[in-house]
Amino acid sequence: MSDYKLLIGGRLVDGAKTMEVINPATEEVLATCPRASEAQLDEAVAAAKKAFPAWAAKPIEERRALILKLADAIEAQAEDFARLLTQEQGKPLAEATAEIAYTQAFIRQLATHDLPVKVLEDNDRRRVEQRRRPLGVVGAIIPWNFPVLIVAFKLPLALLAGNTMVVKPAPTTPLTTLKLGELMAEIFPAGVVNVVTDQNDLGGRLSTHPDVAKISFTGSTETGRKVMASAASSIKRLTLELGGNDAAIVLGDVDPAKVAPGIFGGAFLNAGQVCLAIKRVYAHADIYDALCAELGRLAEEAIVDDGLKQGVQIGPLQNAAQYEKVKGFLADARANGTIVAGGVVEDRPGYFIRPTIVRDISDGAKLVDEEQFGPILPVIRYEDAEDALARANASDMGLGGSVWSTDRETARDLAGRMESGTVWINKHLDFGPNMPFGGAKQSGLGVEFAEEGLHEFTQIHVINEAK
Structure with a gap:
């Protein structure tokens, strides 16, 4: 019963x-x-x-x-x-x-x-x-x-x-x-x-x-x-x-310390188990190292535990099957990139994986090309914004995306050419019942x-x- x-x-x-x-x-x-x-x-x-x-x-x-x-x-x-x-x-x-x-x-x-x-x-x-x-x-x-x-x-x-x-x-x-x-x-x-x-x-x-x-x-x-x-x-x-494989394109004019919290929040809400979460970050070479460091700091400071405990920021993966799937993405991160922070499967009951930032990784890696739906974020270096846009659009998915820049005209131009149902500028995961929501492509x-x-x-x- x-x-x-x-x-x-x-x-x-x-x-x-x-x-x-x-x-x-x-x-x-x-x-x-x-x-x-x-x-x-x-x-x-x-x-x-x-x-x-x-x-x-x-x-x-x-x-x-x-x-x-x-x-x-x-x-x-x-x-x-x-x-x-x-x-x-x-x-x-x-x-x-x-x-x-x-x-x-x-x-x-x-x-x-x-x-x-x-x-x-x-x-x-x-x-x-x-x-x-x-x-x-x-x-x-x-x-x-x-x-x-x-x-x-x-x-x-x-x-x-x-x-x-x-x-x-x-x-x-x-x-x-x-x-x-x-x-x-x-x-x-x-x-x-x-x-x-x-x-x-x-x-x-x-x-x-x-x-x-x-x-x-x-x-x-x-x-x-x-x-x-x-x-x-x-x-x-x-x-x-x-599904989505949302890309965030971060231009070289931003202050990494200012944009990192928004990017981190957009990637790790609900332990990354959000269709519209940021799944990959394309960061300009001028701010790449600083942004990776800021995101790594936020990942290290994040409190991961049972969601009923006071102050917890990130809970477990939802189920055993997803936990095993995300561990596979962790293995890919180790093989094809450099883990800045996290990468730890905690030795305890529960489906816990610490928020993980991966740098020195590129398109073609499983973690970049596929939707991980978990707390692992790849950060990919680029030199030219047009190249970043082309790589962001190369996915067969097109649910959401975002552009981060102090130059609004440039940001709007790039956002207008992102092949996604919803594109944000200088934010992510902001939606409401008055805004039509639908995905492009698959x-x-x-x-x-x-x-x-x-x-x-x-x-x-x-x-x-x-x-």
Whole structure:
């Protein structure tokens, strides 16, 4: 038995099986939680399909009011959510607290949008209206790095548009999503939102299910390809927010001591397990040594420990598989570069790796060319900004990027030519619910947030009336 329940058809129910959730800071069992069967997934989809007509028929104001109730319910239990999030995900309590606060903010802001009828023509010959209709059942597949916030990226807009949902969290971080399910069971009509868990064995079924109209997926590019292929069977609508290998181009006119904290924060938030984190730094030769030294100092000073402890800045990797993967990147760093700071796999329980700065490394190394998704940052020397831009753009990914310079005109020019969905100048990881977010190249398909994100959950419906 488990203290946690699936949410299917408005009822909180046990799973067909159970599974253990590990605290990544201790490698001990944090909780036992339900694991859904394929039959339970089918039941959840059927419940969402049944609930769809009535939910879609509700006035948007009524749907909005219930979505806002969810934000209030989360706020009332914010401390409990944050503590549980740290325990199952690993991030420091301060970061977990921020994630819960951002979750409320995203829900509240995204719920403000409307879907007005747009009159395309109205003359003596015809009246043409563009409306937007909900799609039906939306499957939301949530990753393990931000298991609460990424629900808030998808759910408010999907529900506001009139869709119903089946939410599937990652198997290593299901608890906070199941706790959200407890709140949603008391707020939304039965079947409007359903929450099921798995051991990575139900994603294929959800993606191919004939009664699911759209999949909204956040995760790796590799898995995104599988989701895209699965969805082809019924031509499902798709939003894919996938991996990134974000480059930061640092020009030679900056003060390394001033920009290093921003670069370090942009790289090591959530132990580097952020799709939009800085994954590689191109630093001009004039400031290369000084920037490497500053970043190394910050890495050495960083407090790495269990996220529940006071003052911790960086927690463990989230799960054993990612821990082993990142250790492989450490080996590559030793073979192809010089470790300035870190490089230590701590001899203790938990999936801890100290923040690591690697210099004297170049394109072609695994650490530079691939997404490490962990606390290791390569710093690559360059002489010419055009060369740095070309190398930054050479990746098949294009989620985010940044340019750091005191010359705003030059920075804007380079930013305008970076092949990424979002580019920052003199900062990184600054985004919000009012800013459309989507990746270029193999970093994604479609858009999240803002009005553009709402439209992703709708079908254009044109009414063309003769006069």
